[in-house]
Amino acid sequence: xxxxxxxxxxxxxxxxxxxxxxxxxxxxxxxxxxxxxxxxxxxxxxxxxxxxxxxxxxxxxxxxxxxxxxxxxxxxxxxxxxxxxxxxxxxxxxxxxxxxxxxxxxxxxxxxxxxxxxxxxxxxxxxxxxxxxxxxxxxxxxxxxxxxxxxxxxxxxxxxxxxxxxxxxxxxxxxxxxxxxxxxxxxxxxxxxxxxxxxxxxxxxxxxxxxxxxxxxxxxxxxxxxxxxxxxxxxxxxxxxxxxxxxxxxxxxxxxxxxxxxxxxxxxxxxxxxxxxxxxxxxxxxxxxxxxxxxxxxxxxxxxxxxxxxxxxxxxxxxxxxxxxxxxxxxxxxxxxxxxxxxxxxxxxxxxxxxxxxxxxxxxxxxxxxxxxxxxxxxxxxxxxxxxxxxxxxxxxxxxxxxxxxxxxxxxxxxxxxxxxxxxxxxxxxxxxxxxxxxxxxxxxxxxxxxxxxxxxxxxxxxxxxxxxxxxxxxxxxxxxxxxxxxxxxxxxxxxxxxxxxxxxxxxxxxxxxxxxxxxxxxxxxxxxxxxxxxxxxxxxxxxxxxxxxxxxxxxxxxxxxxxxxxxxxxxxxxxxxxxxxxxxxxxxxxxxxxxxxxxxxxxxxxxxxxxxxxxxxxxxxxxxxxxxxxxxxx
Numbered sequence: 001x002x003x004x005x006x007x008x009x010x011x012x013x014x015x016x017x018x019x020x021x022x023x024x025x026x027x028x029x030x031x032x033x034x035x036x037x038x039x040x041x042x043x044x045x046x047x048x049x050x051x052x053x054x055x056x057x058x059x060x061x062x063x064x065x066x067x068x069x070x071x072x073x074x075x076x077x078x079x080x081x082x083x084x085x086x087x088x089x090x091x092x093x094x095x096x097x098x099x100x101x102x103x104x105x106x107x108x109x110x111x112x113x114x115x116x117x118x119x120x121x122x123x124x125x126x127x128x129x130x131x132x133x134x135x136x137x138x139x140x141x142x143x144x145x146x147x148x149x150x151x152x153x154x155x156x157x158x159x160x161x162x163x164x165x166x167x168x169x170x171x172x173x174x175x176x177x178x179x180x181x182x183x184x185x186x187x188x189x190x191x192x193x194x195x196x197x198x199x200x201x202x203x204x205x206x207x208x209x210x211x212x213x214x215x216x217x218x219x220x221x222x223x224x225x226x227x228x229x230x231x232x233x234x235x236x237x238x239x240x241x242x243x244x245x246x247x248x249x250x251x252x253x254x255x256x257x258x259x260x261x262x263x264x265x266x267x268x269x270x271x272x273x274x275x276x277x278x279x280x281x282x283x284x285x286x287x288x289x290x291x292x293x294x295x296x297x298x299x300x301x302x303x304x305x306x307x308x309x310x311x312x313x314x315x316x317x318x319x320x321x322x323x324x325x326x327x328x329x330x331x332x333x334x335x336x337x338x339x340x341x342x343x344x345x346x347x348x349x350x351x352x353x354x355x356x357x358x359x360x361x362x363x364x365x366x367x368x369x370x371x372x373x374x375x376x377x378x379x380x381x382x383x384x385x386x387x388x389x390x391x392x393x394x395x396x397x398x399x400x401x402x403x404x405x406x407x408x409x410x411x412x413x414x415x416x417x418x419x420x421x422x423x424x425x426x427x428x429x430x431x432x433x434x435x436x437x438x439x440x441x442x443x444x445x446x447x448x449x450x451x452x453x454x455x456x457x458x459x460x461x462x463x464x465x466x467x468x469x470x471x472x473x474x475x476x477x478x479x480x481x482x483x484x485x486x487x488x489x490x491x492x493x494x495x496x497x498x499x500x501x502x503x504x505x506x507x508x509x510x511x512x513x514x515x516x517x518x519x520x521x522x523x524x525x526x527x528x529x530x531x532x533x534x535x536x537x538x539x540x541x542x543x544x545x546x547x548x549x550x551x552x553x554x555x556x557x558x559x560x561x562x563x564x565x566x567x568x569x570x571x572x573x574x575x576x577x578x579x580x581x582x583x584x585x586x587x588x589x590x591x592x593x594x595x596x597x598x599x600x601x602x603x604x605x606x607x608x609x610x611x612x613x614x615x616x617x618x619x620x621x622x623x624x625x626x627x628x629x630x631x632x633x634x635x
Contacts, residue, residue: 003214003249008181008206010084012248017044020251024224029073030258030266036071040251045071049163049175050081054112055135055177056162057154064108064189068092068101068123069116071230071256074156076243078114079234083177083187083206087112090189091235093581094120094260095574100199102127108189108201108432109133111317114156117141117226121148121322128152146597148401157212167299178587183207189432190237192384201432202384211425212387213245215407219394220354220378226252227351228486231263232281236582241388242276260622267348275352277361279366280583282377285347286366290492291517307335318371319398329358332374340373349375356380360584361463363486367400379403383462385447387426391461402460413446414460417465421446452478469587471502473559483562484509484552484560485585491548492517496572498585499562500598508561508601510594511545533569533626542567549633553558564601564632569610570623597628606630 018042020026027038049286054065065082067089069075077453082089090108091102094116101123105113110359111133115121117140124137139145140156166173187206191199228247232239243254252274257266267275310331317324324332344350355370359382370377381403382389382616391412393404406412410424427447430438441448452464464470481499488509495514501507515532518541522529529535545567553561572578578590591598600608611625 003210005183005207007183008083008178008185008212009187009209009244009248010080010181013047013080013084014044014175014178014225016026016040016248016251024251025074025253026251027076027254027256027410029256029263030269034256035255035269043073043077046160047080047084047411049160049167050077050156051084051177052163052166052174053159053161054081054085054163056166057112057159059085059112062186063087064090064110064546065111065112065114066090066105066108067234068094068096068120069114069140069241069395070094070260071232071234072140075114075116075234076230076254078138078156079244081522084174086177086185088186088189090109091233091240093233093235094193096123096581097575100125103198104191104201108191112136112138112574114140116136118144118148120591121145121414121634122152125150127298142169153265156479167342167374181206183210186429188240190196190240190384191235193582193584198433199233203432204387204430205386205429208387208426208428209240209245210249211537212389212407213249215409215426216241216389216392217246217249218408219392220274222246222250222252222274225252226250227255227270228252228274229255229257229263229267229272229348230271231260231267232258233581234277236359236382237382237388238276238278242274245387246274257587264348266565268346269348271345271351272346273351274356275349275354276356276358278582279357279486280360282357282362282370282602286369286490287345287492287514287517287627289369290342291520294492294521301587303339303404306587307339307613308372310335311340311374312368312459315368316372318396319400321396338376344373349373352376354378356392358382361465361480361482363483363490364400365487365490369490371398371400381461383447383449385428385441386422386424387428390422390424390426397458397459399456401457402456402458402462404461405459406461412455414454415448417467418452418454418464420451420463422449422450423447431569471499473507473557474505475500475557475559477557477559479560480557484556484562487552488549488562491545491551493521493544493548498546498572498587499591500591500601504602507560508598509549509562509565510568510590510597510601511549511565512568513541513545515571532571533624536569537626537629546631546633553633562633564630566597566601566608566628566630568597569626569628600630 017040020039022039025037026040026043029034063268064085067075067078079089096109115124120396128134137153183206186203188204190202230243235522255270257263314332355375355377378393380389381391390410391403391406412422423446452466452467453462453471456462463480471479471481484499485497494511496512498510513536549562574581597608613621613623
């Protein structure tokens with residue numbers, strides 16, 4: 001089916017389900033250790049009856065329907081049913097706290113909420129009184145729901161039954177409703193991660209989403225025989241980009257992990273052909289390999305070191321667009337079958353044709369690591385307001401310090417102030433109930449990103465950082481803290497990093513150790529500890545982290561090197577508002593929260609006293625009182 005401005009996601013969905021019917025698998029879900037196939041016919045039946053059930057409950061054109069839960073077929077059915085009944089879908093992150101749920105449900109004027117099970121239903125019940133437009137809460141998983149009898153609760157099965165009844169009364173209503181749709185109508189109300197303020201609701205049309213998928217696949221074709229694993233939150237535009245925008249157009253099979261905790265294992269079982277993930281996921285994969293290396297015997301370590309050396313050399317030749325001599329190809333073939341093939345299989349990357357990273361900056365060390373393994377990893381650049389992607393690397397033209405070149409039908413320019421602006425069919429319609437922000441972000445059809453960057457001599461876009469985050473070094477030059485932060489996180493011992501130093505005399509860093517990796521290291525060294533705060537402040541751990549910083553400081557100009565650092569008593573956490581739900585650092589918030597630490601880093605003191613309370617996702621809180629040590633590099 002040709003992708004035109006008249007096409008909608010439901011129209012495309014209907015065409016795909018009629019074409020493939022019972023003959024092809026649309027999705028799989030792993031339940032009780034078994035992959036359960038769901039055909040396109042089953043997909044259609046479920047979506048149809050849920051859509052008609054929503055209409056029976058009173059859903060009207062333009063009504064908002066929210067979804068919260070893990071990645072499961074039922075979540076995708078609910079979203080597609082919402083669009084097919086001409087509603088607007090709103091996704092929430094599964095681990096949203098109560099205040100976040102209340103804000104989005106209230107701000108979006110949601111009438112119906114799909115919650116996976118008891119946990120999501122409890123959140124919805126808690127905020128219902130403060131969200132007067134919320135009428136029905138629809139649940140799916142019956143576990144723990146036996147004693148819930150409120151009249152505003154209804155099971156997904158009951159909704160489907162209502163749909164079947166309406167189908168008998170008005171046959172053809174489902175298809176008629178879909179036919180009324182137009183490509184310029186709003187499909188999704190997508191809330192941004194909100195690094196500086198309350199999340200803003202971006203209005204994305206059917207045409208925004210479909211045109212983006214079409215243009216991406218004109219560069220990197222996908223095929224109907226491909227497998228894709230859906231494990232990232234549907235509330236993240238990157239997952240919508242692949243599961244909906246590309247998935248429907250091509251008709252590849254979407255696979256759902258059994259649990260979020262088993263996602264990596266399930267990815268390995270499926271061996272997807274296309275993969276999209278934020279840098280955090282690739283960082284974790286890198287850490288997994290590094291930890292395995294640290295635990296390996298002498299022979300295995302030497303084999304890994306040899307294969308890595310060969311892999312990096314071949315990758316560098318390709319980055320420089322030089323031909324690979326036959327003897328290096330032979331060595332590459334040997335290390336592939338000897339080491340790399342097993343490593344790629346362990347990571348679930350054995351069949352990956354394209355692996356994309358986006359949503360935040362990826363460090364060059366991580367990027368080169370995957371190319372040394374022979375993984376075709378590509379950096380993308382985009383944002384929710386442009387349906388996820390506007391710039392991507394091309395095959396054979398990959399530079400690890402850039403994000404590539406613009407998609408077809410996309411223009412990218414740099415303003416006089418150095419801000420990245422873009423124009424394409426995927427640029428959103430505006431922010432919901434926020435005309436001021438819309439006017440500021442959308443100007444004459446151009447999307448103002450708020451990011452600083454430049455276009456290099458090869459036409460590649462280099463993203464410097466968020467304009468508000470760019471630091472000025474002591475020598476007056478601009479510096480992107482993200483660059484150094486990602487280099488620090490290449491160490492398996494460092495979980496998170498925060499670089500400070502805008503218009504100050506020197507650069508400092510706050511680091512969060514990886515508790516499991518450093519804990520294992522400490523056990524081998526026979527160090528005693530009882531908790532994260534205690535382990536993080538051990539002198540031996542400070543020595544370990546100092547060595548990691550010295551590695552990251554290499555090749556950096558003197559003014560951009562870390563001079564002092566401190567190990568934080570905990571990891572950064574989205575539940576503490578320190579990170580967004582997509583794991584980006586909320587710099588303004590942590591600057592305010594840890595003002596005492598920043599002050600101590602820029603004085604002569606060598607300790608800072610902490611007396612604070614941290615909160616957990618389940619509502620519990622813990623009081624922490626401790627001293628943090630400040631280490632000056634070289635001391």
